[in-house]
Amino acid sequence: MKITKNLPIGIFDSGLGGLTVLKEIQELLPNENIIYLGDTARVPYGIRTPETIIKYSLSNTNFLIKKDIKLLVVACNTSSATSLESIREEFNIPVIGVIEPGAKMAASVTTNRNIGVIGTDATIKSSAYSKAIHSLNSSIEVTERPCPLFVPLIEEGWLNDPVTEAVAKRYLENMTVDTLVLGCTHYPLIKEVIGRVIGTNVKLVDSALSTALEVKSMLEKLDLLSNNNTNSTKFFVTDGLIRFKDIGRGFLSREIDDIEKIDL
Numbered sequence: 001m002k003i004t005k006n007l008p009i010g011i012f013d014s015g016l017g018g019l020t021v022l023k024e025i026q027e028l029l030p031n032e033n034i035i036y037l038g039d040t041a042r043v044p045y046g047i048r049t050p051e052t053i054i055k056y057s058l059s060n061t062n063f064l065i066k067k068d069i070k071l072l073v074v075a076c077n078t079s080s081a082t083s084l085e086s087i088r089e090e091f092n093i094p095v096i097g098v099i100e101p102g103a104k105m106a107a108s109v110t111t112n113r114n115i116g117v118i119g120t121d122a123t124i125k126s127s128a129y130s131k132a133i134h135s136l137n138s139s140i141e142v143t144e145r146p147c148p149l150f151v152p153l154i155e156e157g158w159l160n161d162p163v164t165e166a167v168a169k170r171y172l173e174n175m176t177v178d179t180l181v182l183g184c185t186h187y188p189l190i191k192e193v194i195g196r197v198i199g200t201n202v203k204l205v206d207s208a209l210s211t212a213l214e215v216k217s218m219l220e221k222l223d224l225l226s227n228n229n230t231n232s233t234k235f236f237v238t239d240g241l242i243r244f245k246d247i248g249r250g251f252l253s254r255e256i257d258d259i260e261k262i263d264l
């Protein structure tokens with residue numbers, strides 16, 4: 001199939017978190033059509049082994065490729081950390097993950113070369129962020145910490161809650177960094193709490209925005225920016241459509257209308 005300008009961008013995440021990336025892409029590129037897949041039947045990915053996460057990521061990609069997309073955005077840190085190579089080997093499509101854009105942004109804003117990274121167990125175990133940061137600047141000190149309780153707290157909607165704050169205090173104890181990468185698509189939703197706990201002087205790097213900027217620059221480079229005057233977003237989920245709509249409304253600050261449940 002020939003890749004052309006007005007085909008949609010495909011985005012997948014293990015569930016809802018990737019909506020933070022979708023939102024930034026839509027704000028930056030309002031003329032793009034988007035297809036979003038949330039693999040809500042198999043979330044969370046962050047507690048699984050790389051083999052399983054790769055298997056899930058390949059099946060998500062296969063589904064989106066069949067919808068004729070022009071670019072794939074892996075809007076899940078856990079999938080990006082473990083599966084990008086396998087996706088690129090298997091499919092012939094431009095692919096953007098969330099790790100490199102976040103790493104690039106962090107390396108460019110740190111002034112004391114001490115960067116912290118927080119994410120799921122699988123993301124932190126992969127060391128994908130420290131590898132990406134060190135490939136840009138090997139003199140940067142990277143402290144990585146898994147924060148597995150954040151995703152369920154966010155899914156529960158406890159965004160600005162004393163319990164979430166207490167958990168953040170435990171996870172972020174003694175982290176002396178000037179820049180902290182929110183290495184999980186859910187974490188921008190608790191940016192306020194994290195900022196309060198780590199200290200307002202610490203720069204928080206949100207990979208959602210840096211990924212959207214990367215999408216724009218790759219589409220420009222490939223001459224694939226859409227010249228549509230309209231845009232559409234179609235959502236697919238593998239389970240829990242009503243829950244996705246309800247919580248997704250909070251993530252996107254708008255209704256999710258065009259949505260379908262599918263089996264992969």
Ligand code: DGL
Nearest residue numbers: 014044045046077078185
């Ligand atoms: N989307 C995942 C990530 O960005 C978090 C949720 C999960 O564990 O599946 O790492």
